[in-house]
Amino acid sequence: MKDIWSRRDCLVSGGSLLTLGATLLVSGCGKQTASAASCSGDATLTDSDKQARATLAYVDQSPVSGKECNNCSLYKAAEPQGACGGCQILKGAISERGYCSAWAPKSV
Numbered sequence: 001m002k003d004i005w006s007r008r009d010c011l012v013s014g015g016s017l018l019t020l021g022a023t024l025l026v027s028g029c030g031k032q033t034a035s036a037a038s039c040s041g042d043a044t045l046t047d048s049d050k051q052a053r054a055t056l057a058y059v060d061q062s063p064v065s066g067k068e069c070n071n072c073s074l075y076k077a078a079e080p081q082g083a084c085g086g087c088q089i090l091k092g093a094i095s096e097r098g099y100c101s102a103w104a105p106k107s108v
Contacts, residue, residue: 039084042092049091053100058090062099070096073104 039060045053062068069075069085075094078085084093089102 039093039095039098045092053090053092056090056100056102058094058098058100060095060098062097064099064103067099067103068096069094069098069100069103071106073106074102 069087070077074088075096076086076088078096081096085096086092087094087100090100
């Protein structure tokens, strides 16, 4: 049994680990969904926009069963599906699974 690694063994093992790490890092870049991404931290919002979101108690994850932004008449769906959408009364990114106190059911 070999107790000491050769320089070649170390370089091969280290190179494999670096490749694996780089692959994992790159595979995660640029992929966000509404469930993974926070739609409440939009840096382009003004203080007034942030206040409006706070006043209407907007949250990314609805605490009320059956009331989510995706079944609200004010929600503007995102393209592609699963990304943050928009709202007719709140500015900024809106989660399809979110909720605010202005929720109104979609008309059939």
